[in-house]
Amino acid sequence: MGANSYPQDVERGLFEGNPLADLIEGFCLTLEAGGELEAGPVVHVQLRPGVALSAVEADQLAKICQQGVQRQLDCHAGDFAAHPEQGPAANELAIAVHPYRSGPFADPAAIRNGYLLRDGS
Template identity: 80%
Template sequence: MGANSYPRDVERGLFDGNPLAALIAGFCLTLDASGELEAGPVVHVQLRPGLTLSPVAADQLAKSCQRGVQRQLDARDGDFAPHPEAGPAANELAIALHPYGSGPFAAPSSIRNGYLLRGGG
């Protein structure tokens, strides 16, 4: 994936037009090195305090977030448009849901708003 993802675009994709946006407390971005020569973006989504989702509800939220972010990035940058020769997963964004204060959100970040975490969090 050679395109740039900007936190503001990801934020718009997570919240604008997402009927489940009220479940989201925040987000951050990391790169996941899959063991191959490429790394893919991961959008970590922190759930609101005290919120526990069923597997079905979590899947719905993750898919809604993924569609929204993908739509926003496609509209902003042609690099995110599907490229059939690269395969169906080439520009796929991973969404990881985390209970409040867990995962990459467990330790306060020194980066403004915790948008980007180093080390794959």
């Protein structure tokens, strides 16, 4: 994947038109190593304090967020457009939902403005 993904586009994709956006406290971006020496983007979504979701609810939120972010990137990031020769998963991004102050959000001082984490931590 050679696309440029900007935090502002991701943020709009997470919040605009998302009926569950009020559950989201913030987000950050990482790259996750995949097969064949490739890395793919992961959008980590932090839930608001006191919000607890079942696995089914978290999956629903992740799917809505993934669709919104994908739609936003498809509209605003020309180099994110699908390239058939690279296969259907070339620009696929993952969404990981985390309870408040867990996962990459466990150390609140580690993330400023909730944008990008290096080395997946």
